[in-house]
Each structure stands twice: as structure tokens, then as C-alpha cells.
Amino acid sequence: MADKLKIGWIGLGKMGIPMSANLVKAGYPLKVYNRTKEKTKELADQGAEVADSPKAAAEGQDVVVSMISDDSALEAVSIGPGGAFEGAKSGTIFVDMSTVSPGASARVAAEAEKKGIKYLRAPVSGSTALATAGTLTIFASGPKDAYEQCVEIFGKMGQKSFHVGTGEEARYLKLVLNMMVGLTSAMVAEALTFGEAGGMDWEQMIDIVNNSVVASPLVGYKAQILKDRNFAPAFSATQMAKDFDIALDTGRINKVPMPMTSIIRQFYGTMMATGKGDMDFFGLLSLMEELAGMKK
Ligand SMILES: NC(=O)c1ccc[n+]([C@@H]2O[C@H](COP(=O)([O-])OP(=O)(O)OC[C@H]3O[C@@H](n4cnc5c(N)ncnc54)[C@H](OP(=O)(O)O)[C@@H]3O)[C@@H](O)[C@H]2O)c1
Missing domain, CATH: 1.10.1040.10 (N-(1-d-carboxylethyl)-l-norvaline Dehydrogenase; domain 2)
Known part of the structure; x- marks a missing residue:
């Protein structure tokens, strides 16, 4: 469908693989990046395009999602050299669904603001079984309009989503x-x-x-x-x-x-x-x- 959001996906670990696979199943065009490239195979086999860097995964996308381990990984894939913020144009929505600190998240928010990127913090409740079933609970904070635009993709990964504030509340x-x-x-x-x-x-x-x-x-x-x-x-x-x-x-x-x-x-x-x-x-x-x- 022409009006499907184009999604860049960063991080194919225990959670990232089943969550992104649910988006591919729902018909979204996905461009995926993982630091360890072998782990992109499962998604490539399902039809996702593979990118060589977070920057490349973000280029030309409407929404970029990251699901990575921790603070340093978040900063590396977003605001670091070769990160998604180098590839994303102004107006792109960047959604981080990992569990990270409010402090690191605020540093990413400050860079997003400078570049006109709409930043949603959207961590999840539920583990790998619920990620596979697409029944996570997702709570997001950040710009309300960006949240509204992402509700449909959250609906493919989770059974409930909530908007809980405009800053670091979700963290x-x-x-x-x-x-x-x-x-x-x-x-x-x-x-x-x-x-x-x-x-x-x-x-x-x-x-x-x-x-x-x-x-x-x-x-x-x-x-x-x-x-x-x-x-x-x-x-x-x-x-x-x-x-x-x-x-x-x-x-x-x-x-x-x-x-x-x-x-x-x-x-x-x-x-x-x-x-x-x-x-x-x-x-x-x-x-x-x-x-x-x-x-x-
Ligand atoms: N597992 C759960 O039940 C669960 C539930 C809710 C929330 N969470 C949270 O969700 C996040 C992901 O969890 P997970 O279980 O999927 O973790 P995981 O299996 O350990 O996967 C971590 C991912 O982060 C990537 N990564 C780590 N450091 C990186 C760096 N410096 N640069 C680029 N990529 C990097 C890894 O790439 P490589 O493949 O190259 O290592 C991998 O794709 C974590 O914040 C976790 O706390 C997990």
C-alpha cells in the first residue's frame, strides 16, 4: 500500500527480531540494521531490506525505531557518528523502545530538537513471548502528534499503547x-x-x-x-x-x-x-x- 509508513529498524536482539517481524508481516516496508550483521538474515528472509549503518537505515524513512541494549547503544545508534540522526531528515519520527536512563534519553532529546526530529520514548512491558505474539504493552512519551502517527504500528507490536507525557515520563x-x-x-x-x-x-x-x-x-x-x-x-x-x-x-x-x-x-x-x-x-x-x- 502506497500510504504505509516507511520504517527503519535498528537492533535485532531477542526483542527486536520478533517486534520487527510483526511489522513486516503487517506489510510495512522495513529497512533493518544490526551491529552484528548475521542477525539480519531472519528479517531479510522475510522481505526486509538490510542497511549497513544506523544512518543508512534512517535515510528516506518516515519512522525510525531502535530496540537496543542500553544507554551507550542508544547514543551510538542515534546521535553517534554514522547514527540515525545523520540519515534522518527533519520531521522524521525517531522511536526508541529500549529500556534506558532518563539522562541518556534527555541527551538524545536535545539533539532531536536541534535537528527537527520528533523523538518518542516508547519502552515496552512484556517479554519475548509477548513480543512474538504482538501483545506487548507500549507506553510512549514525546510529541503527541508523533504518538498519534505511530499508534498504528504500535498496534502491530502490542495490544495496548498509552501516551504518558511529553518528556521522559515513559522512561x-x-x-x-x-x-x-x-x-x-x-x-x-x-x-x-x-x-x-x-x-x-x-x-x-x-x-x-x-x-x-x-x-x-x-x-x-x-x-x-x-x-x-x-x-x-x-x-x-x-x-x-x-x-x-x-x-x-x-x-x-x-x-x-x-x-x-x-x-x-x-x-x-x-x-x-x-x-x-x-x-x-x-x-x-x-x-x-x-x-x-x-x-x-
Ligand atoms: N528481553 C526482554 O524480555 C525485554 C523486555 C522489555 C524490554 N527489554 C529491553 O529492550 C532492549 C532490548 O532487549 P533485548 O532482550 O532484545 O536485548 P539483546 O537481545 O541483548 O539485544 C540487544 C541489541 O542491541 C544491539 N546493540 C548493543 N550494543 C550496541 C551498540 N553499541 N551499537 C549498536 N547496537 C548495539 C545488539 O546488537 P548485536 O546483535 O550486535 O549485539 C542487539 O541488537 C533492552 O533495553 C531491554 O532492557 C527487554
Whole structure:
């Protein structure tokens, strides 16, 4: 269709591949870039054009989306040399959907302003399974008109999207959610280890938790991996440590005490130091079991 938005896509990791594939499936012309070029094959096979740099991915596009790991990656692919801002014309919408700090995001916003680029911060809630199903929750902050123009593409990647402000609000909201998600894993790990030591049947205990007042969508998604102790990462302990660090740094700047986040950051750090950093963050259970002398 002639009026489909032309989209440049930067970052084909665990989330970027399924999210961009949903746009290709929906018929959008996509030009994709990934630092490690081999990872573009899956999208190229589905019909996407491959670009050699973020700048090239942005050239001639209406919207450029990035889904990359962290602050330094965001700055490299947007405002760095050969970045998207060198290729994007004034009026292009740049949407970053990663989890990054409000500080780095504000530096990108300042450059976007200078170049007339409309910058949306649009992080997502939901992991790889929801990205594949196209049922993420997306919350964006930035210019409202740019958000309105992107609602249709958000609808291909997510089941709900929200406009939450015109500045860094979405960055804060994402950290609010990940603090609670990361603390939930620690709470579950400690309590289940306690129950296990008391002789509870493992699977029955998880089923009952999921039918109790503390049941939640998150604990429900993780029930099977807890039962199987299969901690292949949807979102790794190292990634959660990154988000806790961003939250703690931002809390320090804003003078907000965050005692629980500080303590649980130490457990994700211990996972990284003991070879568990690439496990799913719910693998914190296996660390707790080891600390309790119940090595599995
Ligand atoms: N996984 C989840 O469940 C989940 C859920 C919600 C939000 N998030 C957030 O979404 C973002 C992406 O997560 P993910 O799980 O897809 O991460 P990932 O699998 O580790 O992929 C990271 C991507 O960033 C690229 N990248 C890293 N450093 C770069 C640099 N300096 N220059 C250019 N590209 C660079 C990587 O390229 P290479 O392939 O070359 O390494 C890769 O494409 C993160 O901010 C994460 O916190 C993740």
C-alpha cells in the first residue's frame, strides 16, 4: 500500500527480531540494521531490506525505531557518528523502545530538537513471548502528534499503547515496572526456597501460589520455568541488573531512597559473579536454593 509508513529498524536482539517481524508481516516496508550483521538474515528472509549503518537505515524513512541494549547503544545508534540522526531528515519520527536512563534519553532529546526530529520514548512491558505474539504493552512519551502517527504500528507490536507525557515520563514508568518485576523474582525465590525446605511438593506449591492472593500475570508466566527450573533467558539477570542500576542512579539524582532495589541489586550482581548472569532473572531461585544448601 502506497500510504504505509516507511520504517527503519535498528537492533535485532531477542526483542527486536520478533517486534520487527510483526511489522513486516503487517506489510510495512522495513529497512533493518544490526551491529552484528548475521542477525539480519531472519528479517531479510522475510522481505526486509538490510542497511549497513544506523544512518543508512534512517535515510528516506518516515519512522525510525531502535530496540537496543542500553544507554551507550542508544547514543551510538542515534546521535553517534554514522547514527540515525545523520540519515534522518527533519520531521522524521525517531522511536526508541529500549529500556534506558532518563539522562541518556534527555541527551538524545536535545539533539532531536536541534535537528527537527520528533523523538518518542516508547519502552515496552512484556517479554519475548509477548513480543512474538504482538501483545506487548507500549507506553510512549514525546510529541503527541508523533504518538498519534505511530499508534498504528504500535498496534502491530502490542495490544495496548498509552501516551504518558511529553518528556521522559515513559522512561520513569518503565523503571517503575521493572523495579517491581525484579523485586517479585526475589520475593518468589526466597519464599519458594523456604517452602521447599519445609517439605512442600514443588509443583503443587507453585500451582497454589498461582491460585492465591499473590498470584499475578508475571508469576503465572513464570510458573512453568520455575517448575522445570529451566532458566533460558527471556530477560537475563544481567539485563535486570542494568535496569536496577539505571533506577538506582536516577533515584540518587532525585533523592529518592530505594532500599529494596539496592539490596536485590546485590543478588543480581551475585548471579553475574557466579556464572548465572545469562540465566533468566527468575533463575534467582537457583541462587537462593544454593544459599540455603539445597543445590539443584
Ligand atoms: N528481553 C526482554 O524480555 C525485554 C523486555 C522489555 C524490554 N527489554 C529491553 O529492550 C532492549 C532490548 O532487549 P533485548 O532482550 O532484545 O536485548 P539483546 O537481545 O541483548 O539485544 C540487544 C541489541 O542491541 C544491539 N546493540 C548493543 N550494543 C550496541 C551498540 N553499541 N551499537 C549498536 N547496537 C548495539 C545488539 O546488537 P548485536 O546483535 O550486535 O549485539 C542487539 O541488537 C533492552 O533495553 C531491554 O532492557 C527487554
